[in-house]
Amino acid sequence: MxxxxxxxxxxxxxxxxxxxxxxxxxxxxxxxxxxxxxxxxxxxxxEGYIDGYRAMLSRKALQLGVVAFAQVRFSVHDRAVSDRFEREIQGISRIVSCHNISGTADYLLQVVARDLDEYGIFIRDVLRTLPGVTAVESMLSLREVKRDGGLPLP
Missing domain, CATH: 1.10.10.10 (Winged helix-like DNA-binding domain superfamily/Winged helix DNA-binding domain)
Structure with a gap:
């Protein structure tokens, strides 16, 4: 580069x-x-400065009224379990981003849903059943103040 x-x-x-x-x-x-x-x-x-091109879709038009951040915790920190968890979430479209983090949680997920009922069902039937997951703590976005506007350039 x-x-x-x-x-x-x-x-x-x-x-x-x-x-x-x-x-x-x-x-x-x-x-x-x-x-x-x-x-x-x-x-x-x-040279890899540009990863790709994509459109930014409207959550409102797609009727995705809930944005939640879910902290996911594991009780056992096994590499194979983490790898399986990471592979499985790749195929879940409701999870729009996932970060392996430090602190009290292992992962931070950004999740979208139509409404709170749909989000609750997603947590119960999907997220809590993923490999390694022992606890999920949700934080709901009340209002988006700044949307991903791109990376800062030096």
Whole structure:
């Protein structure tokens, strides 16, 4: 990986804001002509600065009114059990993010659901039945103050 210059950072900031920005507009925004801009974009993709592109969907439009953060605890810290837990959650679409954390819990999950009833059923029938899980503590989001706006650029 090479050192990012001012233009590389400007390209990354612009596409983080709008991943569908055409190269012509991107080039204009960062002060380059199209060909060098396209080359830089391709290089940034190739060097792994850009993991991929995706759309940010509306929870409201999809009627996912509950966002919860669930702290998951294990009583036994066995690598095989943790690996199995991590593999199984990959296929659960309601879990939108999962972090292995330090502290009193082992994992922090972000979960979405239509309503509290659906979330409760998910906790009872899915989350608590996963390998290794002995306790789940939920925190409900009352209001999203800041949505994932991308990573800070040095």
């Amino acid at each position: 090479i050192e990012l210059d001012r233009i590389d950072r400007a390209i990354l900031a612009a596409i983080q804001q709008d991943g569908r920005l055409p190269v012509a507009k991107l080039a204009e925004r960062v002060g380059l002509s199209e060909t060098p801009c396209a080359r830089r974009l391709k290089r940034l993709e190739g």
